Amino acid sequence: MAVSGAERSAMRRALELAARGPVGVNPQVGAVLLAPDGTTLAEGWHRGAGTAHAEVDALSHLSPGAARGATAIVTLEPCNHTGRTGPCAVALIEAGVSRVVYALDDPVAVSHGGADRLRAAGVGVETGVEAEAALALIGPWVTAAQLGRPHVTVKWAQSLDGRAAADDGTSQWITGPEARADVHRRRSEADAIVVGTGTVLADDPALTARGPHGPFAAQPVPVVIGARDVREDAAIRRHPRHPLFFPTHDVAAVLEDLHARGIQRVFVEGGPTLASAFVAAGLADEVLAYIAPVLLGGGRLALTDVGVPTIAAARRLAVTAVERLGDDLLVIATPQRTDGAEDFVPARDHRFSTQTRGA
Structure with missing residues (x-):
């Protein structure tokens, strides 16, 4: 499925949100939840270690069930592990999100794999959207994570x-x-x-x-x-x-x-x-x-x-x-x-x- 203009616009907005987060050992991540008609339901970003990840932060602004059928636009692949917070991939699945569009793959082995988990649950996944802009924002974190x-x-x-x-x-x-x-x-x-x-x-x-x-x-x-x-x-x-x-x-x-x-x-x-x-x-x-x-x-x-x-x-x-x-x-x-x-x-x-x- 092709990426829509509304989804690309939402990704650029998600990158703006990500930049609000602190620079540190955790990546700056932003998220936007879109309704099926392309309008914005909620926004979120990661505010630092121990706080809700961007996807969960966005979901927290909605009532239960309000994200069913929505598209999640995220600047980094939703995580697939339990640390101080639970897996974002699971949170999106449980919220009923039908599609996830993200910019960069998670380079960390322990948290990588969220995309596979989403696909296994029947969620559509599109990757690499505005990847260069995302890398410009968190390139140093990616280097540190990879090397x-x-x-x-x-x-x-x-x-x-x-x-x-x-x-x-x-x-x-x-x-x-x-x-x-x-x-x-x-x-x-x-x-x-x-x-x-x-x-x-x-x-x-x-x-x-x-x-x-x-x-x-x-x-x-x-x-x-x-x-x-x-x-x-x-x-x-x-x-x-x-x-x-x-x-x-x-x-x-x-x-x-x-x-x-x-x-x-x-x-x-x-x-x-x-x-x-x-x-x-x-x-x-x-x-x-x-x-x-x-x-x-x-x-x-x-x-x-x-x-x-x-x-x-x-x-x-x-x-x-x-x-x-x-x-x-x-x-x-x-x-x-x-x-x-x-x-x-x-x-x-x-x-x-x-x-x-x-x-």
């Missing part, structure tokens, strides 16, 4: 000829104020901001997310990777969130630890060495390259060794957006995938050296 680690965004700023700094090491500022403001906004959307000890020792960054009127209310946890000591009076130690220090060069181990702490969105902006380590290890889910229309020359490259010995081994990206920020450009890209597999595969190991500036 058992946070979603990683690697950011750098560079000249037009690919340099992160002039030959004397100066780099402030390659890009203009609009690009820097965009970086701060994106910092505020992350759970953690990651740098290496080289950056902390060389630049003494505060690692806060700041807007035109001062610090954002949401601040990422500052994370420092590397074996060198950080001074007691370093600006990072005055961060409003308690900084985490990892005296290691194993970036995969750091991500494992951060995932265990409930961190799902990591923003890496620690300089060429650290950025290259994440790329080489196959741990960059998204790349943000801020490109300034300046030429620097010299050897201070924005990336160093990423494990590409020959052109055939190039780490190819798919550009998802190009934005103009004042005089600068922001290129947003993700690893190309072939037959469902990532092109970003580990090169050698997940370790990096902090012996050069920007690590």
